[in-house]
Amino acid sequence: MTFRQFAFRNVSRNKRLYTAYFLSSMFTVMVFFTFSIFAYHPVLSENSIHSSASTALSVSKWLIYVFSFFFVLYSMSAFLQSRKKEFGLMMMQGMTTRQLRLMIFMENMMIGLAATLSGIGLGVIFAKGILLAGENMLSLNEQLKFYFPFKAICLTLTAFLLLFVLISMFISVVLRSGKLITLIRADRQPKREPKASPLLSLLVVLLLGTSYFLSLRASGMEVVVLLAPVVIMVTIGTYLLFTQLSVYLIRKLKGKEHFFWHKTNMLLLSDLTYRMKDNARSFFLVAIISTVSFSAIGALYGFQSMLNGSLTKDNPYLFTYLAKDGDSKEPVHTQLIDQRLSESGITANKMELKLNYYKAAEGGQTLVLVKQSEFNHLAELLGTETVQLKGDNAAAVDFGLSRMGEKMLNQPVQLESGIVIEADKAVVSPAVRGLSGYWVVSDELLARLAQPVQESHYYAWHGSIGQQGAIATGAKLTNILPNSENYEFYALEYQTSRINESFGPLMFIGFFIGIVFFVSAGSFLYFRLYSDLDEDKQKFKAISKLGLSEKELGKILNRQIILLFFAPIVVALVHGAIALTTLSHMFQYSLFRESLLVLGLFFVIQVVYFFIVRMFYTRQIKSALAG
Structure with a gap:
């Protein structure tokens, strides 16, 4: 040989x-x-x-x-x-x-x-x-x-x-x-019995508790500011969790005689302290790698869902055209859009709204006023909230997440004509794409006002998403009508497809890298389990001579393998859930469905992997006892 x-x-x-x-x-x-x-x-x-x-x-x-x-x-x-x-x-x-x-x-x-x-x-x-x-x-x-x-x-x-x-x-x-x-x-x-510091064990609770509290309370740009310190605290806390707190809790359980002497708990706990100490670095590594995988894939999937969802929700029109004051080609452009939609067989309802610009008496502020009847007409077609005004009161309207309308509540503004405009309610509505902080006033009040200093006409074509030819038509019209200082044109499905084209590679890359990390983490657990196989064979062979039944052996092996496979994964799932919840707070968009799908899928994969490995590992131990 x-x-x-x-x-x-x-x-x-x-x-x-x-x-x-x-x-x-x-x-x-x-x-x-x-x-x-x-x-x-x-x-x-x-x-x-x-x-x-x-x-x-x-x-x-x-x-x-x-x-x-x-x-x-x-x-x-x-x-x-x-x-x-x-x-x-x-x-x-x-x-x-x-x-x-x-x-x-x-x-x-x-x-x-x-x-x-x-x-x-x-x-x-x-x-x-x-x-x-x-x-x-x-x-x-x-x-x-x-x-x-x-x-x-x-x-x-x-x-x-x-x-x-x-x-x-x-x-x-x-x-x-x-x-x-x-x-x-x-x-x-001979191995020394592992010891754990009560102070370091308490530090785990403080570090992870503080990190979770700060993460769940943060919103907007606060998330970015807290990212580095939270990541550092979570990393240190996770390491101490496996090296200190787990050992400390096991020693406390061993001190409870009633629990320790109950059935096979003595066999499990006697060896568990050593296993936790020996596997602490592997558990830490698996937990961190898995957290990165969960967070990366969940964030990418959630971000893509958020982009597509918020674009459709906040802009429910297939096409929009804003003709600013001085747009001499307004009739030609709107007619062109109508013609292209007709040629492509796209069904859409055309809607129109006038934006009236008035100067405030002080401060140089410009107010955008919209007639109540026109706003409610668009809202009814969209199936969104209409505005019901009392007297000369107004409503402050936001397009999306800026919440400018809330800041305008009960803040009276006097126009140059002497009439005072005051909003007693704030509304979030996608009626006018991209415009926040405008006022909806009654038709009577607007009629009493003088001629506005500036006027803009807003056109919207509302129809069902996914119609054949919508993307191609949007691409052609976008090339023909590039945004200028006189007008703005927006094609929803074409812009969404462009975002997906840009985001697609990131999603593809993040998915595969996340899967590689997760597979590697599972391999680490496999290595740790099988590195102790020979030692386990000798240990259980000796214990079996004292009368350990096959059922009790299976119960002990199940508990050991469950601990090895799911202790770091459960920690990673909690870290990942907190991270994705924080991300949803940052963008003020619920990622619950996406988080549940990603974390649930990884957990199911881990369960399947556990059953496969458990079957082969148990077979190895039992074959050693039979021999």
Whole structure:
């Protein structure tokens, strides 16, 4: 048997431990390769319109590459820890340190090469489907046809082979420094019972409690100001949560004799303190990485939903045209819009409203007054709130979230004619797109006023969203009627499609990066679980001789695996829920549905992953007891 065959058989014998590492690495390679396929696609790389998307994809794949370096490094460290007895046995049989380093180098390169080739192979096989999905996610109007990604294959193969070579060389340096001996002898040294500081445990409550309180109370730009300090407090609090507070609570539970001696609690709690301390860094890492994944995907999905939702809600018109004072082409332009809508078969109701501008007697303020009958006509067609005025009272109207109308309440303003305008109610209405802080007055009051200093005519075409030809018609009219100082034209569905085209690459990139982070976090948990497998086999084999039933064994294993898999994930879900709630406060737009969907989906994936891993892990333990 040659040395290469020996290294290959080592990999095949340890396939249980290497499986998650191989699959995670393969998935990471596949994502990198996918980004490369898009970045080098002729439609994106050779078209200046989509150059920003191509650049964003290129940058993102290198972010994935940097993350892959640290992921592989962590994975290899976990393997060294779990195989310390095996390495010690080899060295006792005469293997030199140099041969051991060479063996680890060859094993890592075998797995790395297999993961790289498999990731590229799967990417090529599913390239057509990936391009089709990406075409929709990127909101492209052009078709991404299949092409043979020669550049992407060469780049991915070179980049990841180099990555695995660098990692293997780094591991050799670690072994040369003598750390391997420490790992070999670590299991022979008795573990000290972990201790926790009550003050540091209390600090966890203060840090996380303060962070949550500040985040949930913040709104608007306060969120941006608090971002850095809150992130720092949450990070420190999460680390202390697993290293201090969890150990402290377990020790308190062990002190309650009634609970400690109840059924199998003694077996669980006796080992739980050591497990929490040993796994604290892994739990912290998984919690932070998962929080980033949840927050990134939830924020991107919510932001896209908010843009589309608020655009439609705040501007329910297919087209709007504002003819300012002095617009000599107003009749020609409105007739052109009517004609194009008729030619495209778009059904819409045309509405008109006049904006009257008056000067205040003092301060140089200009007031925009709208006739009550005209405003209510638009409101009735939109199905929104109408305004009912009493006497000469007015209503202050906002378009969106500025809340200017609330500031205008009960603030009388005298016009140059001597008439006083005062609002006794504030209304938020999309009746006039983009205009906030105007006054709705009764028809009688407006009739008593002198000629306004300036007039603008607002036209709106209201119809159902999603009509065929609306985007194309909007694009043509936008090119014909570019906004100027005399008029403003806005096509809702065309502008929405442009936003989606710009936001599509971010959504696509954020989704894949978030998934890579989450898969890697799951792999970390898998490594930690299986690194303790041999120790668990010996422990439960000894306990089974004392009369531990199979049902009790299953209950203990379930609790241990549940704790390992869901302790960091639950913390990440809470962090993510707080972050997304804070984001909704920042934009004053509810992201509850989006947050529930994203967090719920990740939780379901984790539950499925838990059942799969539990099945294989329990089978390993029971087979050891049967032997």
